[in-house]
Amino acid sequence: MTDPQGELSLPGIARAEARRAKPPAEKKPLVLAEQDPVAQVLVDLPLAHLDRPFDYAVPATMAETAVPGARVKVRFAGQDVDGFLISRTVASEHPGRLQPLRRVVSAEPVLTPEVAELVGEVAARYAGTRSDVLRLAVPGRHATTEKKATPSPPPWTAVADPARWSSYEGGAGLLESLTRGETPRAVWSAGPGDDWAPLLAEAVVATASSGRGALVCVPDYRDVERLDTALSARLEPGQHVVLTADAGPAQRYAAFLALSRGRARVALGTRAAAFAPVADLGLVALWDDGDDLFAEPRAPYPHAREVLLLRARLAGTAVLLGSHARSVEAEYLLRSGWAHEVALPREELRRRVTVKVAGDSDFQVARDPAGRGARLPADAFEAIKAGLEQGPVLIQTPRAGYALRLACDRCRTPADCQVCHGPLRVVGAGAAPACAWCGTSAAGWTCPVCGGHGLRAPVLGDLRTAEELGRAFPSVPVRTSSGDRVLSDVPDKPALVVSTPGAEPVAERGYAAVLLLDTWLLLARSDLRAAEEALRRWSNAAALVAPGGRVLAVGDPAHPALQALVRWDAGGFADREITERQQAHLPPSSRVATLTAPAEVLDAARAALELPAGAEVLGPVPAEDEQRLVVRVPRAAGADLSAALQAMQARRSARKEPHVRVQVDPHDLG
DNA sequence: GTCATGTATCAA
DNA sequence: TGATACATGACC
Numbered sequence: 001m002t003d004p005q006g007e008l009s010l011p012g013i014a015r016a017e018a019r020r021a022k023p024p025a026e027k028k029p030l031v032l033a034e035q036d037p038v039a040q041v042l043v044d045l046p047l048a049h050l051d052r053p054f055d056y057a058v059p060a061t062m063a064e065t066a067v068p069g070a071r072v073k074v075r076f077a078g079q080d081v082d083g084f085l086i087s088r089t090v091a092s093e094h095p096g097r098l099q100p101l102r103r104v105v106s107a108e109p110v111l112t113p114e115v116a117e118l119v120g121e122v123a124a125r126y127a128g129t130r131s132d133v134l135r136l137a138v139p140g141r142h143a144t145t146e147k148k149a150t151p152s153p154p155p156w157t158a159v160a161d162p163a164r165w166s167s168y169e170g171g172a173g174l175l176e177s178l179t180r181g182e183t184p185r186a187v188w189s190a191g192p193g194d195d196w197a198p199l200l201a202e203a204v205v206a207t208a209s210s211g212r213g214a215l216v217c218v219p220d221y222r223d224v225e226r227l228d229t230a231l232s233a234r235l236e237p238g239q240h241v242v243l244t245a246d247a248g249p250a251q252r253y254a255a256f257l258a259l260s261r262g263r264a265r266v267a268l269g270t271r272a273a274a275f276a277p278v279a280d281l282g283l284v285a286l287w288d289d290g291d292d293l294f295a296e297p298r299a300p301y302p303h304a305r306e307v308l309l310l311r312a313r314l315a316g317t318a319v320l321l322g323s324h325a326r327s328v329e330a331e332y333l334l335r336s337g338w339a340h341e342v343a344l345p346r347e348e349l350r351r352r353v354t355v356k357v358a359g360d361s362d363f364q365v366a367r368d369p370a371g372r373g374a375r376l377p378a379d380a381f382e383a384i385k386a387g388l389e390q391g392p393v394l395i396q397t398p399r400a401g402y403a404l405r406l407a408c409d410r411c412r413t414p415a416d417c418q419v420c421h422g423p424l425r426v427v428g429a430g431a432a433p434a435c436a437w438c439g440t441s442a443a444g445w446t447c448p449v450c451g452g453h454g455l456r457a458p459v460l461g462d463l464r465t466a467e468e469l470g471r472a473f474p475s476v477p478v479r480t481s482s483g484d485r486v487l488s489d490v491p492d493k494p495a496l497v498v499s500t501p502g503a504e505p506v507a508e509r510g511y512a513a514v515l516l517l518d519t520w521l522l523l524a525r526s527d528l529r530a531a532e533e534a535l536r537r538w539s540n541a542a543a544l545v546a547p548g549g550r551v552l553a554v555g556d557p558a559h560p561a562l563q564a565l566v567r568w569d570a571g572g573f574a575d576r577e578i579t580e581r582q583q584a585h586l587p588p589s590s591r592v593a594t595l596t597a598p599a600e601v602l603d604a605a606r607a608a609l610e611l612p613a614g615a616e617v618l619g620p621v622p623a624e625d626e627q628r629l630v631v632r633v634p635r636a637a638g639a640d641l642s643a644a645l646q647a648m649q650a651r652r653s654a655r656k657e658p659h660v661r662v663q664v665d666p667h668d669l670g
Numbered sequence: 671g672t673c674a675t676g677t678a679t680c681a682a
Numbered sequence: 683t684g685a686t687a688c689a690t691g692a693c694c
Binding site (some may be wrong): 045046047050075077078079081653658 | 671672
Binding site (some may be wrong): 038040041043045050053054055074076077080092097098526654656 | 688694
């Protein structure tokens with residue numbers, strides 16, 4: 001091959017020198033900034049071993065714009081990459097020559113020092129890279145929005161009213177403490193029938209009235225709307241902002257800038273808001289921290305609760321974790337004495353709600369006039385009937401849509417196709433049951449266990465439940481809320497409101513009765529957190545009951561999770577879970593990490609991993625089409641485990657070895 | 671990731 | 683001997 005210039009091909013070094021010399025050496029000497037001519041830059045690269053600041057020279061032309069927190073472009077290994085300027089210094093430790101910054105994308109300091117530090121801590125905690133965490137923490141730039149000035153909100157006048165919290169033991173004290181500018185740490189058990197949003201808003205007002213900022217994360221957009229409404233009722237426009245992805249990039253960036261520019265004092269949002277650049281942060285708060293929406297699905301998979309707890313420690317803020325239930329993590333904070341509990345007195349709880357369990361044994365089929373059955377115990381039927389005389393009745397039933405798998409109607413054995421052993425399903429409304437795999441009709445099916453011939457749906461999806469209840473209570477409107485048709489609220493009139501867990505609409509004055517159907521189904525999940533999660537979902541539904549209303553769960557009265565619901569004692573249940581998990585070396589008393597990769601890759605990763613003392617390695621077991629390894633250590637060695645994993649990832653990336661997915665404390669282990 | 675360099679390998 | 687492939691390490 002000939003050289004493009006037509007020269008003779010020169011081998012090796014000579015050729016490289018020829019290329020280097022190509023631009024005629026008439027470059028002007030670079031004039032550097034007089035003050036702090038060195039910039040430390042975090043470069044946006046996906047490589048774990050390059051996850052540290054690199055020094056660049058600051059040209060005099062950028063002396064004023066190259067501020068800490070600014071987005072910059074730099075030359076790295078011969079190509080232009082994005083980065084964040086972390087700090088300016090007088091000199092560099094780097095022995096070689098520094099490249100100049102290519103460009104300051106914008107002088108807007110979007111990465112505040114506090115958030116930069118938080119990003120580093122989160123990366124360390126989750127054995128990930130700062131560039132991955134930065135993508136979660138700082139929204140994309142929107143130039144038009146950035147050019148606009150952020151208006152200043154009216155001066156702060158709101159004053160907290162501690163009396164709003166007075167039914168809670170320690171509630172008024174918490175608010176007074178926040179108002180005084182202190183940093184209490186509380187786990188708040190929101191009582192049934194209480195609207196959590198105005199209470200949380202009051203804690204925010206208390207903090208902000210002390211001159212500090214506040215940050216609240218909630219699970220989803222419905223919760224954002226509820227809290228936004230509550231805050232808007234207490235604050236002037238512009239004093240708080242909402243950070244959600246679905247508002248669009250411009251609005252999201254405007255809200256972000258209102259915080260980083262110090263205009264808005266209060267931030268509210270979903271999990272990504274945990275990184276919001278709230279100035280003078282005084283309080284971090286989380287509603288319903290057990291919701292799995294707080295687990296970030298992108299690497300390094302941080303959990304908003306942990307991000308906020310890290311942040312609280314870094315910034316020295318107050319902490320408020322509120323829920324109708326209790327996550328094991330929140331319980332652990334109480335157990336260790338790090339946080340204190342704020343809850344209703346027992347007698348007040350008893351006044352507010354009565355929870356009963358209708359066992360599957362007293363199962364009776366309530367029949368409509370046409371003789372078709374609604375699958376309800378007689379107690380449940382009565383509770384609905386009585387409730388409908390007062391107002392709306394909420395019926396929580398797991399899983400959306402029609403029943404997936406059919407079962408023998410005599411012995412409940414799941415029904416297999418007699419040709420290929422696939423699951424038998426109702427394919428469409430009105431259609432005859434058939435195999436989901438091979439399509440063979442289930443006509444003439446015989447149960448291999450009991451010889452029965454009848455099929456039934458062991459799982460009643462909400463649509464079918466709605467149909468059946470509609471028939472059983474023909475004069476009452478039936479409304480459903482699930483999946484992509486979620487209602488946020490329902491009017492205060494008699495109606496059957498059928499909802500899947502987590503999609504329950506709010507009734508203005510509470511539900512006259514709340515029914516929890518098929519509780520066994522939520523408990524039957526194989527997940528480690530199945531019972532904790534089931535209790536959380538029941539508690540959230542039950543909490544929507546009106547004062548003095550009835551809650552009836554259909555299920556096994558002996559199950560500890562249902563007993564905890566009856567006693568309204570999610571804390572006791574979580575405490576018991578912790579003890580059991582402690583014995584099984586599972587979180588929160590242990591720190592767990594999973595490594596996922598193809599078998600050979602995983603072997604190499606495991607061999608290279610320098611585990612702290614006391615670590616246990618389990619597996620590998622198949623996971624999807626790869627293998628998964630579980631590593632666990634006592635909680636005290638958690639930071640060492642994270643560091644070992646981070647070091648392993650750095651070594652692997654430096655050696656260009658195939659990717660291993662590492663998840664520290666995954667939310668949904670096993 | 672890209673780029674430059676070093677070492678192994680092989681046809682001519 | 684020079685051309686090419688692949689491994690390795692730096693990257694500010």
